[in-house]
Every structure is written in C-alpha cells, then in structure tokens.
Amino acid sequence: MSMIDTQNAKQIRDPMDVLITMELPDEGVNLTYSGYSTAKVADGELGETAWPMRQIADLQGEGFPLDGSHVLYNPSTPASAANGKIGVRSNIGETVTVTVTANRSVASLTIFATGAASVEYNGQTAAIVGGSVVIPVGATTVTLTFNPVSETERIEVSDITAGTTFRITNDSLIKAVVSLRSDLSPFGQTLPESEINIDVYQDVDISEVVAAIPEDTPITYQAGYPGDMSPVRKFYVSGQVTWADNVLHIQGVDAVHFLDRVTVNAPVTERTSRYIHNLPLNLLYRAGIAYNAALYGAEWTTYADHGRWVARNGVTARDYIAFCQNAFNMTDERGHLADGSGQLYAPLKFAYIDAGIPTIRTRLPGGARKTIDESDCASVNRDRHVPVTKIDYTHDIVLTGDPLVLSYQSEEPPKVGTAKMMKGIGTSLNFDRMAYDWEIGLDLGYGNTGVGELFNKYAGGGWPYLLISGALAIVPASEGGAYETSYADLPSASRPAYAGRKVVIGSIPQEHYTDEGESGNYKIFSAFVPWSQPYESSWTFGTKGVIGTADTLWNHLIAAGIIDSAATTLDLDIFGLAIETSPMAGSVQVPGTGQTQTSPELPIMGELYADDSSSNDDIKIYPERALAAPLYRSNKTISFTWKGDPRIQPRDVFTFRELDGTADQWTFENITLTHEKGGTLAEITARKGVI
Amino acid sequence: MANPYTWQTPITSRSSGAERMTYEDMNRITGNLAWLYSECVERGISISGSIISQTAWTRNDIITVSIWTELLSCLANVCTAVNYTPQTAANNQMTYTNINIVETIERDTYEILSAYDRQPNMNHYVGDKIGTDWRYCGDDFSMGGRYE
Numbered sequence: 001m002s003m004i005d006t007q008n009a010k011q012i013r014d015p016m017d018v019l020i021t022m023e024l025p026d027e028g029v030n031l032t033y034s035g036y037s038t039a040k041v042a043d044g045e046l047g048e049t050a051w052p053m054r055q056i057a058d059l060q061g062e063g064f065p066l067d068g069s070h071v072l073y074n075p076s077t078p079a080s081a082a083n084g085k086i087g088v089r090s091n092i093g094e095t096v097t098v099t100v101t102a103n104r105s106v107a108s109l110t111i112f113a114t115g116a117a118s119v120e121y122n123g124q125t126a127a128i129v130g131g132s133v134v135i136p137v138g139a140t141t142v143t144l145t146f147n148p149v150s151e152t153e154r155i156e157v158s159d160i161t162a163g164t165t166f167r168i169t170n171d172s173l174i175k176a177v178v179s180l181r182s183d184l185s186p187f188g189q190t191l192p193e194s195e196i197n198i199d200v201y202q203d204v205d206i207s208e209v210v211a212a213i214p215e216d217t218p219i220t221y222q223a224g225y226p227g228d229m230s231p232v233r234k235f236y237v238s239g240q241v242t243w244a245d246n247v248l249h250i251q252g253v254d255a256v257h258f259l260d261r262v263t264v265n266a267p268v269t270e271r272t273s274r275y276i277h278n279l280p281l282n283l284l285y286r287a288g289i290a291y292n293a294a295l296y297g298a299e300w301t302t303y304a305d306h307g308r309w310v311a312r313n314g315v316t317a318r319d320y321i322a323f324c325q326n327a328f329n330m331t332d333e334r335g336h337l338a339d340g341s342g343q344l345y346a347p348l349k350f351a352y353i354d355a356g357i358p359t360i361r362t363r364l365p366g367g368a369r370k371t372i373d374e375s376d377c378a379s380v381n382r383d384r385h386v387p388v389t390k391i392d393y394t395h396d397i398v399l400t401g402d403p404l405v406l407s408y409q410s411e412e413p414p415k416v417g418t419a420k421m422m423k424g425i426g427t428s429l430n431f432d433r434m435a436y437d438w439e440i441g442l443d444l445g446y447g448n449t450g451v452g453e454l455f456n457k458y459a460g461g462g463w464p465y466l467l468i469s470g471a472l473a474i475v476p477a478s479e480g481g482a483y484e485t486s487y488a489d490l491p492s493a494s495r496p497a498y499a500g501r502k503v504v505i506g507s508i509p510q511e512h513y514t515d516e517g518e519s520g521n522y523k524i525f526s527a528f529v530p531w532s533q534p535y536e537s538s539w540t541f542g543t544k545g546v547i548g549t550a551d552t553l554w555n556h557l558i559a560a561g562i563i564d565s566a567a568t569t570l571d572l573d574i575f576g577l578a579i580e581t582s583p584m585a586g587s588v589q590v591p592g593t594g595q596t597q598t599s600p601e602l603p604i605m606g607e608l609y610a611d612d613s614s615s616n617d618d619i620k621i622y623p624e625r626a627l628a629a630p631l632y633r634s635n636k637t638i639s640f641t642w643k644g645d646p647r648i649q650p651r652d653v654f655t656f657r658e659l660d661g662t663a664d665q666w667t668f669e670n671i672t673l674t675h676e677k678g679g680t681l682a683e684i685t686a687r688k689g690v691i
Numbered sequence: 692m693a694n695p696y697t698w699q700t701p702i703t704s705r706s707s708g709a710e711r712m713t714y715e716d717m718n719r720i721t722g723n724l725a726w727l728y729s730e731c732v733e734r735g736i737s738i739s740g741s742i743i744s745q746t747a748w749t750r751n752d753i754i755t756v757s758i759w760t761e762l763l764s765c766l767a768n769v770c771t772a773v774n775y776t777p778q779t780a781a782n783n784q785m786t787y788t789n790i791n792i793v794e795t796i797e798r799d800t801y802e803i804l805s806a807y808d809r810q811p812n813m814n815h816y817v818g819d820k821i822g823t824d825w826r827y828c829g830d831d832f833s834m835g836g837r838y839e
Binding site: 040041056057058060061062064065066067068069070071072073074075093152154372471520 | 705707708709710711712713714716748749750751752753754755756759782783784785786787789790
C-alpha cells in the first residue's frame with residue numbers, strides 16, 4: 001500500500017506536506033557574496049539554486065543520522081551539482097553576515113536559509129518563515145545579518161537570488177485551495193480553468209515587490225508525504241499578487257488560460273484521412289501547451305475516412321476544444337468506426353484534461369482507479385440535473401443538401417416541447433440506450449377538461465398511458481405503491497382490467513404521483529427513465545390508442561396515447577427535452593469550401609465520415625452522431641467531501657460504494673483540495689458512468 | 692603518572708541508520724582512543740604516532756575528513772601496539788555499522804590491555820576471550836603476562 005493510501009486509510013492522518021513555488025527571477029543580474037568570515041564553514045556558493053546543500057557530519061542539534069547520507073566535511077571538495085555546496089553556515093547560536101553585491105540595482109532578493117529566525121537588512125528585520133523570505137532592496141548592495149532560531153542550531157544560508165521566488169511549505173502556508181476542474185455536463189459543456197489560491201504568512205511588507213509580479217508567472221504545486229509526493233501541477237499567476245496584514249495572496253490558473261488567446265483565424269478545412277484531433281492538438285501547440293500524450297493514440301486505430309469539415313473562423317481554441325471533447329466522446333457502438341466489414345470498433349474519444357498537468361486522452365479511462373466508500377464521505381448530495389434543453393433541427397449546416405447539424409440551447413420556460421396527441425394518431429419519441437435521465441412531464445389535456453389533467457380518466461374513454469421502451473410500472477390503485485414490470489403489463493384496449501390504475505414509468509418516488517381520489521382518477525406529473533436501465537428494444541404499441549407517428553431518435557421509445565378514448569386530443573408536454581424538425585432553411589456561403597451553412601453557431605461545420613477501408617459502409621460521425629453523443633451521458637451527479645487527498649485527476653474513474661453496498665462507476669468532474677492548518681479536505685463532484 | 696583520560700563503555704549495538712551521531716558520541720570515541728593511547732604509554736608499550744588531537748566536542752563541531760583520518764590512524768596505532776588485528780577495518784563512512792566497528796575495536800583493545808592486569812595472578816599459561824576469539828599470552832607475548 002502506498003504512503004498516500006496508508007495515510008488515507010487512517011482515521012487521523014499525518015499532516016500532508018505541501019510544496020508550492022512561484023519563481024520570478026530578476027534576469028541578467030549577477031550577484032557576488034562576501035563578508036561571511038565569521039561563518040563556521042562556508043564556500044560562498046549562494047547563487048546556484050539548483051545545487052543541493054551538502055549534508056555534512058555536523059554535530060549541531062541532535063547530530064546527524066548514521067545512514068550514510070552525511071559525509072565528512074572536506075573544504076577541498078568543490079561545490080557542484082553532484083557534490084552539493086556548503087553555502088554559508090554559522091556557528092551554532094550565533095549570527096552570521098553576508099554582503100550581497102549586484103551589478104545593477106535589484107528590486108528584491110529572495111533568501112533561503114534554515115536555522116535563521118530573521119534577517120536584518122537596511123535597518124529592517126524580516127522573519128524567515130518556512131525557510132525563505134523575500135525582501136525589498138532597491139540598491140546594488142546590501143548587508144544581511146541572520147539571527148539564529150536557537151542556541152543549539154546552525155544557520156545555513158543556501159541561496160540568495162535576485163528577484164522574487166517563493167518556496168512555500170507548511171511552515172508558512174496558511175491555506176491553499178486547489179480546484180481541479182473539468183466539465184462533463186451533457187450540454188453547453190465548457191473547458192473550465194483549474195485554479196489555485198494560496199495564502200502565505202509573510203511579515204515583511206513586500207507589497208511593492210509583488211505588485212511587479214506579472215500574470216503568467218509560473219506556480220508549481222505538489223502535496224503528499226515524504227517519498228510519495230503527488231506529480232507537480234503547474235499553474236500561472238492569473239491575478240494581482242497581493243500582500244496585506246502579513247498575508248501574501250497568490251492566485252493562479254492552469255494552461256487552459258492560454259487557450260483564450262488563440263483563435264481559429266481562418267476557416268480551417270480538414271479533408272480526408274485525418275485524425276479528428278489534429279486541429280485541437282494544433283491549437284494546443286499554438287497556445288504553447290506541452291501536453292502529456294502518454295495516452296495519445298493508444299486505441300486510435302482509424303481516422304476520419306472522408307468528408308469535409310470546417311473550423312469556424314474566430315472560435316477560440318478553448319471553445320473549440322471544449323466542443324470537440326464533448327462531441328467526439330462516443331462510446332458503445334455509436335462511437336465505433338466501421339472497419340469495412342460492417343463491424344464496428346474503436347471508440348471515438350477526445351478529451352483534454354489540464355488541471356496543471358495537461359493531458360490528452362483518446363480513449364476512455366481504464367478501470368476505476370479508486371474505490372470510495374460513502375461511509376468515509378460527508379455532505380453527500382445526489383443530483384439529477386435536468387436542464388432546459390432543446391435540440392433544434394432548425395439550424396442547418398448544409399454541405400450536401402441534407403440537414404446535418406443539431407444545435408442546442410437553453411430555453412425558457414421549462415416545458416420545452418409539446419406533442420399533440422389525437423385519437424388514433426400516436427406520438428412517440430425514441431431514445432435508444434440513452435444514458436441521460438430525462439424528466440418527462442406529462443400534461444395530458446383533452447377535450448373540455450383542458451391542459452393540466454394528467455393521466456386522468458375521462459368520461460367515455462379508456463386510459464392514457466406513457467411508455468418508455470419496455471420499462472413500465474403499473475401502480476395498483478389499491479396499493480398506492482409503485483412496482484416495475486414489463487411491457488407485457490401494458491394497459492391496452494383489450495385489458496380493461498387496468499382501468500383505475502396508474503401507469504408510471506420506472507421507479508417513481510411517491511412525490512411524483514398523486515391520487516386524485518375520485519372515481520379512480522390519478523395524476524402523474526413526472527416520471528423518470530433510470531439511466532442505468534437502457535432498453536434496446538423498441539416497442540410498438542397496438543394500433544388502437546396509439547397517437548401520432550413516431551419521431552425516432554436512436555430507437556428508444558416514448559409513447560403516449562389514449563386507450564379506447566372518445567376524446568379528441570391530449571397534449572404531451574416534455575420537460576427537459578424537445579425535438580423539433582424543420583425544413584432546411586436559408587444558407588450562408590462558407591469560404592473555400594463551396595458549401596453553405598446557416599446558423600453560424602457551432603465551432604465545426606461540415607460532415608465527417610469514418611471508415612478505415614474502401615468499403616461503402618461509412619458511418620457519418622459528424623454532426624448527428626457527435627452532437628447526439630451527450631444524450632448518452634448520465635445526468636446524475638454526486639458531490640461529497642472526503643478527508644484526505646484521493647490523488648486523482650478530473651475525468652479519472654472511481655467506484656463509489658454506497659452505504660447499502662451498491663457500487664457503481666463514476667467519473668470525477670471536479671476536485672477541490674483544501675490544505676489548511678495541517679489538514680487536507682477534498683470536495684468532490686462526479687458524474688455517473690465512465691465518460 | 693595516571694592516565695588522564697576516563698574510559699567510557701563503548702556503544703557497539705547500533706542497529707539502524709536512523710540512529711544519530713552526536714557530539715557525546717564523538718567525545719566518547721575520541722576520549723577512549725586517547726585513554727588507550729595513554730594506557731599504552733603508561734604501561735611502557737611501544738606505540739607509534741601521537742595521541743588524537745581533539746577529544747572535546749560540542750554541538751558546534753563538524754567532523755572533518757582530517758580529524759577522522761587522524762582518528763583512524765590513532766586507532767590503528769593502538770591496535771598495533773597491543774598486537775591486535777581487527778576482523779573488520781573502519782573507514783570514512785558515516786554509517787552505523789562503521790561507527791560500531793570503530794567502537795568495537797576500541798572495546799577489544801581495551802580488553803586486551805585489561806588482560807595484562809589479570810595475568811600476574813595466574814600460575815600457568817593463560818588466555819582471555821577477546822570478543823569472540825581467545826587471545827593467549829604465551830612465551831611470545833612478552834608484555835604484561837607472567838609464566839612460571
């Protein structure tokens with residue numbers, strides 16, 4: 001078991017080490033060091049910050065460990081990266097002085113020293129907390145006098161450099177909040193910035209010094225335990241570094257920040273035989289982002305076979321990549337590309353994860369990296385987000401004369417679609433294997449009773465029903481409970497015995513249905529399609545009572561109708577989703593392609609077919625399949641707090657074991673780590689499924 | 692003239708690198724070495740070199756290559772003086788095993804010298820167990836022993 005796992009398993013964990021650096025060296029300044037003749041030992045090597053301090057057989061304090069790490073002191077050994085350096089080391093309990101001279105005036109010096117409580121300079125005294133301090137200088141020379149921490153320890157000055165460098169450890173850290181973010185939401189997905197916010201104790205007024213720290217100054221962060229530190233995450237100063245009331249505040253964001261500065265500045269056409277992720281990778285390159293490609297291409301065995309797609313001019317790299325990783329995120333058979341024989345393989349996947357360690361993934365993450373028990377969590381909240389979303393066919397991009405593009409947008413009011421149901425004419429919507437947990441609200445009005453009556457038995461009629469695929473629950477009126485059953489239990493014209501029963505879908509919490517209480521009237525005002533219960537089969541209801549003609553989307557059936565009804569119409573209102581179709585509308589010329597489009601909203605225009613052979617079983621993967629891909633993503637999310645550091649990235653998969661023992665795979669969406677007062681707390685949000 | 696140094700029981704049982712070397716350790720090691728050297732001189736045993744130069748250590752001290760080299764040289768001289776060849780030689784490594792060796796050699800040498808005091812009371816060929824080995828004082832061992 002690793003050190004981090006061992007610590008995480010403990011009820012009371014050891015304080016986690018946090019190491020944060022922010023470096024802004026004053027380039028071009030040469031420093032020389034002198035005046036340390038009272039030192040116990042010294043080589044005056046204070047400018048080579050990368051060279052370690054040599055561990056010598058020093059008897060200060062409680063001596064040194066006899067593990068071979070310390071060597072006999074030999075003043076003849078030259079300082080080097082391999083040998084280390086001596087720096088300036090005082091007699092125990094005594095002060096030591098170093099005079100620093102620069103070839104030009106320096107605004108600030110950064111000093112690293114252990115065993116020193118403070119440093120005096122220019123009549124000022126600055127506390128050295130956590131082994132370092134930044135002092136304002138504004139001159140070419142300054143004499144530093146270091147004061148010891150104790151009578152038994154030696155001051156060891158290791159580095160004095162021009163500029164501002166913060167090496168922050170637990171000694172000076174007040175609080176660090178690291179928010180590692182992704183966005184796995186099905187619609188309107190963005191590419192969020194991960195962020196770090198740091199508060200550090202600093203008793204020297206360096207407000208003028210930090211005011212000169214520009215944006216994009218690198219920050220590094222890692223946390224863990226000796227011998228088991230996390231990978232280094234890189235952030236960049238994103239706001240003014242401030243100092244007030246002895247607290248230095250630093251905030252930074254990850255490299256996503258840079259993607260806002262790069263735009264598609266000319267329509268970029270990708271034609272045949274190209275990997276779909278060529279352009280997003282090119283944009284990352286243009287933004288100067290070096291990404292971890294360890295997972296790149298691992299299962300990417302084919303490419304877009306043909307088609308033509310156009311990156312929209314003026315789209316930022318950030319928006320473009322966000323779009324790509326949402327659209328080109330296909331799993332199961334829908335994301336597979338044809339292999340020329342009608343078989344499908346190779347998931348189509350593109351994901352950019354930054355979080356301080358830029359990474360490209362072109363395949364689904366492997367198995368769950370961790371198991372988190374709900375019993376170890378606090379503040380567990382489950383949510384099933386139902387956005388008001390509309391998939392609208394009215395915005396067509398046209399290359400071939402066919403409507404190609406779906407777009408989606410928020411829209412009010414919540415009731416976004418209405419299907420008119422008429423006796424003898426059925427309405428159905430198909431959502432085959434859809435992961436998204438749609439909330440379907442039925443608002444079945446009819447005749448003179450008006451809109452608002454749900455599943456209301458009406459005079460002279462049979463029973464309206466709602467069916468989603470084969471999942472159907474029928475609630476006996478006498479019991480008032482819900483149970484699931486198969487479509488064989490459907491009410492039908494030939495089953496009058498079902499009269500007086502509720503017809504509901506799936507397992508419906510009681511608050512979602514009511515008993516009207518009179519004459520066997522019942523009302524259901526919402527229902528759920530459990531995402532974990534996809535049904536492949538498409539069920540066609542009998543002729544009688546089916547209303548409307550199916551508008552099919554991926555073969556998952558939602559049907560509503562009236563059985564043996566004498567009424568003329570019912571309205572089916574759909575909350576959270578509406579699908580509309582419309583004729584292809586006007587067009588706009590796309591430069592360089594000879595193609596046309598309307599609705600300049602999507603970052604990618606055009607169409608894309610996949611096939612790695614010359615056969616004719618091409619699959620058009622964009623736009624329809626790509627844009628419908630989010631429908632296969634769960635809208636169930638969970639948030640909780642966890643004491644410790646799960647040592648994970650956004651988009652990593654974990655197993656969440658609930659209190660009742662149920663265990664499912666979830667994907668981390670956001671992780672906020674808070675280091676404060678020696679403790680570490682993780683606030684986590686996740687989305688169900690492997691994304 | 693009595694030996695001006697005080698013998699302290701050596702520590703030879705260090706068992707891990709986590710154990711630390713302190714100024715008290717150095718005081719004991721160098722003090723014992725000086726005691727051994729002085730004892731040889733006191734007994735008229737021929738010994739080369741000179742007594743170790745530093746026997747008083749504080750937290751402010753740093754063990755240098757030169758003082759440690761001198762320490763190993765003095766230790767070798769004492770061993771030679773009492774005709775003792777250690778099974779394992781000490782070196783410059785600051786490890787618990789090496790410091791155990793240094794103090795073991797000092798202990799063994801001390802026991803050899805102590806054997807000289809016991810032998811006058813014996814009537815026959817005698818020997819002593821030094822460490823794990825028996826050391827015999829026979830005709831060839833001219834110093835300290837008495838054969839009647």
